[in-house]
Amino acid sequence: MAKEITSREENYSQWYNDIIKKAGLAENSPVRGCMVIKPTGFGIWENIKAQLDKMFKETGHVNAYFPLFIPKSFLSKEAEHVEGFAKECAVVTHHRLMNNPNGTGVVVDPSAKLEEELIVRPTSETIIWNTYKDWIKSYRDLPLLINQWANVVRWELRTRPFLRTAEFLWQEGHTAHATREEAIEEANMIHELYARFAEDYMAMPVIKGAKTANERFAGAEDTLTIEALMQDKKALQAGTSHFLGQNFAKAFDVKYSNKENKEEFVWATSWGVSTRLIGGLIMTHSDDEGLVLPPKLAPTQVVIVPIPKPAPNIMEVAEKIAKALKDKGITVKIDSDETKRPGFKFAEYEMKGIPVRIGIGNRDLEKNVVEVARRDTKEKTSVNLDGVSDYVVTLLDEIQNNLFQNALKFREDNTTIVDNFTDFKDALDSKGGFVVAHWDGTSETELKIKEETTATIRCIPNDAVEEDGKCVFSGKPSSKRVIFAKSY
Amino acid sequence: MAKEITSREENYSQWYNDIIKKAGLAENSPVRGCMVIKPTGFGIWENIKAQLDKMFKETGHVNAYFPLFIPKSFLSKEAEHVEGFAKECAVVTHHRLMNNPNGTGVVVDPSAKLEEELIVRPTSETIIWNTYKDWIKSYRDLPLLINQWANVVRWELRTRPFLRTAEFLWQEGHTAHATREEAIEEANMIHELYARFAEDYMAMPVIKGAKTANERFAGAEDTLTIEALMQDKKALQAGTSHFLGQNFAKAFDVKYSNKENKEEFVWATSWGVSTRLIGGLIMTHSDDEGLVLPPKLAPTQVVIVPIPKPAPNIMEVAEKIAKALKDKGITVKIDSDETKRPGFKFAEYEMKGIPVRIGIGNRDLEKNVVEVARRDTKEKTSVNLDGVSDYVVTLLDEIQNNLFQNALKFREDNTTIVDNFTDFKDALDSKGGFVVAHWDGTSETELKIKEETTATIRCIPNDAVEEDGKCVFSGKPSSKRVIFAKSY
Numbered sequence: 019m020a021k022e023i024t025s026r027e028e029n030y031s032q033w034y035n036d037i038i039k040k041a042g043l044a045e046n047s048p049v050r051g052c053m054v055i056k057p058t059g060f061g062i063w064e065n066i067k068a069q070l071d072k073m074f075k076e077t078g079h080v081n082a083y084f085p086l087f088i089p090k091s092f093l094s095k096e097a098e099h100v101e102g103f104a105k106e107c108a109v110v111t112h113h114r115l116m117n118n119p120n121g122t123g124v125v126v127d128p129s130a131k132l133e134e135e136l137i138v139r140p141t142s143e144t145i146i147w148n149t150y151k152d153w154i155k156s157y158r159d160l161p162l163l164i165n166q167w168a169n170v171v172r173w174e175l176r177t178r179p180f181l182r183t184a185e186f187l188w189q190e191g192h193t194a195h196a197t198r199e200e201a202i203e204e205a206n207m208i209h210e211l212y213a214r215f216a217e218d219y220m221a222m223p224v225i226k227g228a229k230t231a232n233e234r235f236a237g238a239e240d241t242l243t244i245e246a247l248m249q250d251k252k253a254l255q256a257g258t259s260h261f262l263g264q265n266f267a268k269a270f271d272v273k274y275s276n277k278e279n280k281e282e283f284v285w286a287t288s289w290g291v292s293t294r295l296i297g298g299l300i301m302t303h304s305d306d307e308g309l310v311l312p313p314k315l316a317p318t319q320v321v322i323v324p325i326p327k328p329a330p331n332i333m334e335v336a337e338k339i340a341k342a343l344k345d346k347g348i349t350v351k352i353d354s355d356e357t358k359r360p361g362f363k364f365a366e367y368e369m370k371g372i373p374v375r376i377g378i379g380n381r382d383l384e385k386n387v388v389e390v391a392r393r394d395t396k397e398k399t400s401v402n403l404d405g406v407s408d409y410v411v412t413l414l415d416e417i418q419n420n421l422f423q424n425a426l427k428f429r430e431d432n433t434t435i436v437d438n439f440t441d442f443k444d445a446l447d448s449k450g451g452f453v454v455a456h457w458d459g460t461s462e463t464e465l466k467i468k469e470e471t472t473a474t475i476r477c478i479p480n481d482a483v484e485e486d487g488k489c490v491f492s493g494k495p496s497s498k499r500v501i502f503a504k505s506y
Numbered sequence: 507m508a509k510e511i512t513s514r515e516e517n518y519s520q521w522y523n524d525i526i527k528k529a530g531l532a533e534n535s536p537v538r539g540c541m542v543i544k545p546t547g548f549g550i551w552e553n554i555k556a557q558l559d560k561m562f563k564e565t566g567h568v569n570a571y572f573p574l575f576i577p578k579s580f581l582s583k584e585a586e587h588v589e590g591f592a593k594e595c596a597v598v599t600h601h602r603l604m605n606n607p608n609g610t611g612v613v614v615d616p617s618a619k620l621e622e623e624l625i626v627r628p629t630s631e632t633i634i635w636n637t638y639k640d641w642i643k644s645y646r647d648l649p650l651l652i653n654q655w656a657n658v659v660r661w662e663l664r665t666r667p668f669l670r671t672a673e674f675l676w677q678e679g680h681t682a683h684a685t686r687e688e689a690i691e692e693a694n695m696i697h698e699l700y701a702r703f704a705e706d707y708m709a710m711p712v713i714k715g716a717k718t719a720n721e722r723f724a725g726a727e728d729t730l731t732i733e734a735l736m737q738d739k740k741a742l743q744a745g746t747s748h749f750l751g752q753n754f755a756k757a758f759d760v761k762y763s764n765k766e767n768k769e770e771f772v773w774a775t776s777w778g779v780s781t782r783l784i785g786g787l788i789m790t791h792s793d794d795e796g797l798v799l800p801p802k803l804a805p806t807q808v809v810i811v812p813i814p815k816p817a818p819n820i821m822e823v824a825e826k827i828a829k830a831l832k833d834k835g836i837t838v839k840i841d842s843d844e845t846k847r848p849g850f851k852f853a854e855y856e857m858k859g860i861p862v863r864i865g866i867g868n869r870d871l872e873k874n875v876v877e878v879a880r881r882d883t884k885e886k887t888s889v890n891l892d893g894v895s896d897y898v899v900t901l902l903d904e905i906q907n908n909l910f911q912n913a914l915k916f917r918e919d920n921t922t923i924v925d926n927f928t929d930f931k932d933a934l935d936s937k938g939g940f941v942v943a944h945w946d947g948t949s950e951t952e953l954k955i956k957e958e959t960t961a962t963i964r965c966i967p968n969d970a971v972e973e974d975g976k977c978v979f980s981g982k983p984s985s986k987r988v989i990f991a992k993s994y
Contacts, residue, residue: 047637048580049624052573054637057652060570082548085540086626086657086673087596090603092536094611108575109600109614110626113661115578115593123582126597126623135614136537138574138598138626149535149542158845164545169574169657173601185574357646 023369025306030250035179037300041309041370044179051177051184055293058370059180061317062296063187067167069219069314070189070291073211079163079191084145086169087136092144096269099143102236106173108138108184138171143237143262143288146192147270154194154274154284161204162194180297181254181506188292194284196274198263201285202240205261208289209242212257220295221312221422222246222302223429224256225452225501227477232461235288239263245476245501247429248301251450253476253503256298259289297506302425303394309371310393312421313414320350320410321372325360325379332378335403339376339388342407348414368393373417374410394420435499439490442502446471452503456496458489467491473502511857513794518738523667525788529797529858532667539665539672543781546858547668549805550784551675555655557707557802558677558779561699567651567679572633574657575624580632584757587631590724594661596626596672626659631725631750631776634680635758642682642762642772649692650682668785669742669994676780682772684762686751689773690728693749696777697730700745708783709800709910710734710790711917712744713940713989715965720949723776727751733964733989735917736789739938741964741991744786747777785994790913791882797859798881800909801902808838808898809860813848813867820866823891827864827876830895836902856881861905862898882908923987927978930990934959940991944984946977955979961990 023040024032038044043059055063071081087110093100114130117123139145146164154162171185191208195201209226216224224244234241238260246254267273267283275281303310313319320343324332336352343350351372353363360377367375377389387400390409394417401409432451436442445453457463457475468474482498489496511528512520526532531547543551559569575598581588602618605611627633634652642650659673679696683689697714704712712732722729726748734742755761755771763769791798801807808831812820824840831838839860841851848865855863865877875888878897882905889897920939924930933941945951945963956962970986977984 045637045640047573047633048577049573049575049633052575054573055571057568057570061568063571064569080545080549081552082545083543083551083675085535085537085542086659087537087540089536090614091611093603100612105603105612106601107603108598108624109603110596111599111614112597113594115581115595115597115625123579124588124593126578126599136596137603145535145537149533152533171574187571 099237308369456487458494587725796857944975946982
């Protein structure tokens with residue numbers, strides 16, 4: 019099977035599509051730009067969702083659900099927001115079909131035209147802030163810490179599974195606060211939470227920083243981002259947390275009376291991550307043999323394969339191991355399908371990225387051992403039957419950690435600090451990856467660099483050192499370095 | 507607060523709306539027929555979802571995700587399906603907005619008209635069976651047992667929160683099988699699963715049975731239903747499981763090669779429950795003081811209220827009890843808000859349906875006891891501090907069971923067996939509820955009864971006794987009784 023995957027060197031983009039197809043993660047649907055997320059792909063999303071949901075709840079957030087549709091007029095209420103967002107979207111204009119008078123199929127009933135068109139939500143700030151107007155009256159109603167798990171639609175021209183699709187699944191947090199400081203603190207807290215999730219669960223190292231004015235969310239005063247580096251040395255924006263100031267409160271007239279009984283506008287944040295994370299997961303860890311998944315997010319963590327075939331004594335051992343693993347909270351599958359040979363199964367599970375495979379053979383059993391293979395390094399080890407479940411628990415941790423360390427090393431190897439524009443372009447062209455350089459802080463320079471190189475400023479990193487420097491493009495003074503890269 | 511709730515006797519429909527508003531479950535949105543599900547209401551849905559999802563997975567199902575949009579032409583492929591479904595729906599005709607040339611707001615860009623209109627899914631049989639065509643080739647690919655948690659839209663004219671909304675949340679299972687028998691077995695198994703969920707978790711007794719041809723799902727050969735009786739003596743269809751025969755397989759040309767390598771059409775089921783269940787939950791248990799929730803689905807199961815105010819020693823006891831309860835897997839909240847008096851809080855938590863309230867007062871503490879109040883009967887008991895967590899665990903079970911028994915008694919008290927049409931009409935008019943009567947099995951009679959009384963056949967119950975009888979309407983022979991009722 020593995021030979022059906024294009025190698026990364028040959029064609030990274032095709033490799034990505036092959037992985038998604040062969041590992042059964044998703045496929046294109048007959049609706050342009052919309053994908054079908056298959057059970058294995060959806061299983062990864064369920065794990066992502068469960069963990070993030072837990073982290074949101076631990077930090078005081080609750081879930082709610084707002085309408086799929088947004089009245090068209092809402093989008094124009096926040097001026098910057100409509101500029102940045104509203105244009106490419108799905109517009110509902112009618113509410114009824116009728117039988118085609120010519121007798122074939124159905125057509126739109128022209129008499130069922132809506133008075134005001136509805137937009138399928140591309141994001142929900144407007145409908146939510148219109149609702150918050152009624153929910154927030156006094157400082158006692160604040161902070162309001164709400165998250166929504168939902169589907170959203172943006173009519174993208176060029177789509178790629180997970181990375182950019184017309185419909186995608188995401189969570190969007192929308193919080194309201196009494197003070198500027200509290201809202202900024204919330205945006206920062208979620209930024210840290212996203213980074214912790216990316217690193218601890220996805221094993222995907224990220225750089226935390228702020229977007230420049232050009233790259234900010236439409237309607238935000240500040241956009242915080244986590245940026246990861248993919249294997250083809252392009253950056254992926256993996257999650258953003260926005261400080262929205264009072265923009266939406268003013269657009270939707272959301273005020274609260276403070277302790278002195280004085281009316282003030284509310285302060286806001288919004289933040290989201292999406293099924294795009296699955297694209298990042300694939301492009302951070304997988305190899306030419308197939309998908310590689312960090313154990314903490316793998317829908318199946320261990321597969322047990324009897325060799326050469328599932329004889330009764332082998333099945334008994336398999337089930338005993340499976341039970342011991344399940345008791346330790348590990349998801350495990352026994353493959354007792356007799357129509358496929360073990361070699362075929364091994365290749366298939368490598369393709370699907372199951373972190374650990376346990377082979378049980380007759381000769382092994384005589385020696386009271388089983389063969390444990392790890393997906394990341396493909397190493398195999400004979401492990402004594404008595405200690406196999408403890409061994410696997412430790413191994414899963416080791417794989418999780420190893421994947422993170424490899425990705426971190428890859429990022430470090432592909433991060434270049436430059437001090438002039440010749441080196442800047444050279445680093446981008448010959449090496450790719452993150453290029454760390456001084457920038458004069460102007461949108462003008464940023465756009466000129468983008469025009470000339472296609473690279474954008476991924477972020478102004480949180481941990482940038484204050485130092486005297488000169489912008490690589492304009493030579494004007496700069497106080498810290500920012501991260502440039504070509505990106506998804 | 508309770509006095510703000512209209513009594514059930516005065517106006518049941520207004521009472522229902524008051525409960526939803528005062529308990530903070532949901533509210534209308536600016537989008538016609540679409541509701542906002544508020545955190546408390548959504549918390550109930552999260553509990554429903556978690557439990558059902560567990561039950562689906564335990565019975566071999568996996569989750570996936572299919573597109574929100576369905577190409578218009580798909581709907582016409584299954585003739586009965588389009589007749590029964592496709593008419594009132596949200597139609598996407600354009601994919602772009604543009605700035606209004608007159609400078610105010612945005613308008614639909616006429617140049618961005620879609621070649622084929624897209625329908626926001628009212629249910630997903632068509633798009634899913636179009637996908638299954640590529641997934642199913644051989645008997646080895648069967649059974650295919652997939653579920654989807656999703657939002658769907660049906661452009662309903664009259665909407666009521668939870669019971670009937672334009673957009674609602676649901677799960678839809680779509681399974682494919684090699685034989686007719688296997689598909690029927692699946693539809694039956696899910697039918698049983700729904701009934702078990704309704705009774706064991708929602709504490710809502712249901713009658714299991716089959717729909718008549720008139721009331722079947724559009725495109726189904728058989729529709730199995732669970733029917734519950736609400737407090738106003740109207741029936742609520744709470745979940746349906748459909749045996750679809752080969753209708754969708756034929757419409758979308760989904761065949762598999764069997765073990766003899768012969769091509770055959772696949773057999774199908776689909777099944778779903780929705781946020782409508784929350785409406786059923788409210789109307790089964792709640793009273794004139796507010797919401798009553800079965801403990802197994804209550805987002806907060808226990809609230810602890812210090813009396814008269816949260817003095818340090820009281821808070822210490824409260825936290826100790828809360829910890830002991832949390833350790834037993836119970837969700838608990840301590841209300842230490844000093845701006846509200848205990849009496850106000852008590853009424854508020856009654857309104858919100860928290861199953862158990864623990865009051866901690868200074869005088870009680872001197873006696874080493876706390877006051878435990880149950881929401882269902884409003885009884886209060888002094889409980890020794892040492893045993894309070896065990897007491898609460900038992901009490902929650904007792905409340906769960908009591909709610910079920912009360913609802914069951916209510917249904918039994920409001921079920922009338924009749925043998926002629928005068929008694930039939932009298933039972934419906936004077937008493938309401940379920941009316942159990944012989945029926946001649948024809949759609950003609952069923953429709954005439956509906957016309958004359960507005961009652962429909964809710965189901966042909968699974969446990970109907972075979973007996974010789976005469977149809978209450980036509981006098982023709984009948985072999986078993988069916989259940990009639992007015993319904994939501």
